[in-house]
Structure formats: structure tokens, C-alpha cells
Amino acid sequence: MHRIGYLLSDGFQIMALASQTVFEMANEVSGEPVYGVENFSMHGGEVRSSLGLPVGTRKITPRTAMDTWIAAGVTTPLTLPPPAEALAFLRRASTRARRVAGICTGGFVLAEAGLLANRRATTHWAYARDMQRLFPDVRVEADRIFIVDGPIWTSAGMTAGLDLALAMVEKDLGAELARSVAHKLVMHQRRAGGQSQHSEMLDLAPKSDRIQNALNYARKNLNRPLTVEELADEAHLSPRQFSRVFTQETGQSPAKAIEGLRLEAARLMIETSRHSLEAIALETGFRDRRHMREAFMRGFGVPPQEVRREMRQEARNQV
Structure with a gap:
């Protein structure tokens, strides 16, 4: 025992x-x-x-x-x-x-x-x-x-x-x-040790249901391009109103917020799957692996390869 x-x-x-x-x-x-x-x-x-x-x-x-x-x-x-x-x-x-x-x-x-x-x-x-x-x-x-x-x-x-x-x-x-x-335990997923403590959705914390609905829609459709017009339609606002209200409620522009959601999804896939970086980039809405790398450098300060390398090293340390 x-x-x-x-x-x-x-x-x-x-x-x-x-x-x-x-x-x-x-x-x-x-x-x-x-x-x-x-x-x-x-x-x-x-x-x-x-x-x-x-x-x-x-x-x-x-x-x-x-x-x-x-x-x-x-x-x-x-x-x-x-x-x-x-x-x-x-x-x-x-x-x-x-x-x-x-x-x-x-x-x-x-x-x-x-x-x-x-x-x-x-x-x-x-x-x-x-x-x-x-x-x-x-x-x-x-x-x-x-x-x-x-x-x-x-x-x-x-x-x-x-x-x-x-x-x-x-x-x-x-x-x-x-x-x-x-x-x-009804745990949605078993989080890997290297996974971020922060949730992009929690950090955005919109105040209204209409912006929350737009974000939920975005998170479910990260694998394809998302325009302000499309998100505004989900929120039942004009594109101009949507951009203004979105920024007021979240402190970020729609484009910046969507990139954050893409980064969070990509990082989770890198940490928990064996998919290639190219496949992960496409699945999470980046144009290609290079585009994802540029976003990772902006968001995390390290390239995707380093995140995967850290996860593999951590897995070896647990053996």
C-alpha cells in the first residue's frame, strides 16, 4: 500500500x-x-x-x-x-x-x-x-x-x-x-504538468453574454479563419459596435484575443498530443508552422519546439 x-x-x-x-x-x-x-x-x-x-x-x-x-x-x-x-x-x-x-x-x-x-x-x-x-x-x-x-x-x-x-x-x-x-472525478481532462496555469477565456472575462457567445463560437472554430464580421454576427452587433464593445469588455482587440485562444489551443495540443507542429498549426488556425512560431515568440517568448522539448524532458523526469 x-x-x-x-x-x-x-x-x-x-x-x-x-x-x-x-x-x-x-x-x-x-x-x-x-x-x-x-x-x-x-x-x-x-x-x-x-x-x-x-x-x-x-x-x-x-x-x-x-x-x-x-x-x-x-x-x-x-x-x-x-x-x-x-x-x-x-x-x-x-x-x-x-x-x-x-x-x-x-x-x-x-x-x-x-x-x-x-x-x-x-x-x-x-x-x-x-x-x-x-x-x-x-x-x-x-x-x-x-x-x-x-x-x-x-x-x-x-x-x-x-x-x-x-x-x-x-x-x-x-x-x-x-x-x-x-x-x-468528472475532470474535463488530465492536465499535463507543463500546461499553463492561466486560461485565456478566464483572462478575457467578458461582462456580457453576447461577447461571451462570440468567444465561445471562436474557440469552437479556431481551425478556420475568423473575421470580425463573423464574430459580430454571433454577437448580434455591427462589426464596428462589436470591436468597440469587445475591447471595452476584455481590454483586448478581437484579433489579439483570437490569437491568444489559438496560442492556448496550440500549446495544449503540443503538450498532450503527438501531432506534428505543422498539423497543430493548421488545426488551431495558423497559416502554417512558421506563422505559429512567430505567435509563440510574441506570446510566450519561446518557439513551439522548446515547449515540446520541455514536456518530453518533464516526462522523462517522472519515470
Whole structure:
């Protein structure tokens, strides 16, 4: 049995516990208890989440041993540092456990313990710059869902903890079972670790249904040219009105927004499929591979080949 220990402290973010459902569903899909999950704290007893919800925990003792330790983050990592005894424990545990992880701002706990020194790591996007400033020896990659660097795992914020846990299940039990778990959890897709934390649709955040409908239409038809006239028709506006309202509501021109949607779709295909870059370019509405490369350089600062190379390297690191 794989034994998973969650390290909690007062003020922990309750979303971290949602990832435990991944291991629960893995047991259900497997038909046997392949995972045992327990909550721990340094002194045991009730620990209160940032919401105020009390959670019972077991006390950590010198004999406490787990296959995997997962440190939960707090909602205010800069003003609520982890207890020194918890840091000392994690340093000891890292020499005995198979892997140690930090969910969301739990990465700060690992960094404080010195476990991220000279390693790649990620955290909630809102705190990535703070992590890099406070821990200059950590190679912070802010735009990642989760990162595996040897035995140390870190995830981005909130729901990314589910992706990290699902990746652990895949490593332990195989891709097919992990897909079944994702299906049980009604997860739209299993996000790869290198996938961006940000959603272009969320960033645009239009205020009206008519602009949202136009964006939904665009996302479903990225594989062909999209004109302002076509999108305006979906929004039941004249092209001139549409451009003005669109820019007012999203802060971007229609052309810029559509390029962002194309980039997001292309990056996801590069990360999760084996299609050629030429095929991905055409499928996501770029004229050709060269046109997609130019857009990638503008949007991400790296060419598509580098994104694919990073994903393959990350996959090798997880083996």
C-alpha cells in the first residue's frame, strides 16, 4: 500500500484536502486499498483551516513514516510562516520518503525547509514572484500546473493539486487507471504538468453574454479563419459596435484575443498530443508552422519546439 501523509498547520488552505479524493477514487477503481491517506500535524489534534474548519490530525512522532508527504499551503504564505519544527521534520522525512510534495503555497514550506534549493518548482501564480525573491536558489517556473524534480513535487494553486495527485496515481498505477480516476472525478481532462496555469477565456472575462457567445463560437472554430464580421454576427452587433464593445469588455482587440485562444489551443495540443507542429498549426488556425512560431515568440517568448522539448524532458523526469 502507498501511504500518503498530509502535513497540515493552522491556516492551511482547505482546497488541499480535495486532492485526497484522487487517492480515494484510485482505491475504488482498483478495487482494493492501494492508498492509505492520513492527516498529520506536529502536535496532533484539531487543526483549523483558513476557513475555520477544524480537521483532526495525528501527531507526528520520530517513528512516523510515509511513502509520500504532502505539505498543504496557507492562504497567506508571506505572513504565516511554517513552524520551525515542521521544517525540521520535512528535512528528515525527505531522506526517508519516496517523494515530498507541496500543494499550492505548500511549495513555500518546502523552500523554507531547503528542499527546493537548485530545483525547479512552481506555486500559485499570485505568489510566484515572491517565491523567487525570497528563495533565489529555487528555479521558479510560474506558468506550470505542477513540476516533478526528482523526489520533490510542487503544484500551482488550488485545483492544480488535483492534477498533481492524479500524476502521482499515474506514476504509481499507470496511465489507464489514472484516466479512469479522472473520469470518476468528472475532470474535463488530465492536465499535463507543463500546461499553463492561466486560461485565456478566464483572462478575457467578458461582462456580457453576447461577447461571451462570440468567444465561445471562436474557440469552437479556431481551425478556420475568423473575421470580425463573423464574430459580430454571433454577437448580434455591427462589426464596428462589436470591436468597440469587445475591447471595452476584455481590454483586448478581437484579433489579439483570437490569437491568444489559438496560442492556448496550440500549446495544449503540443503538450498532450503527438501531432506534428505543422498539423497543430493548421488545426488551431495558423497559416502554417512558421506563422505559429512567430505567435509563440510574441506570446510566450519561446518557439513551439522548446515547449515540446520541455514536456518530453518533464516526462522523462517522472519515470
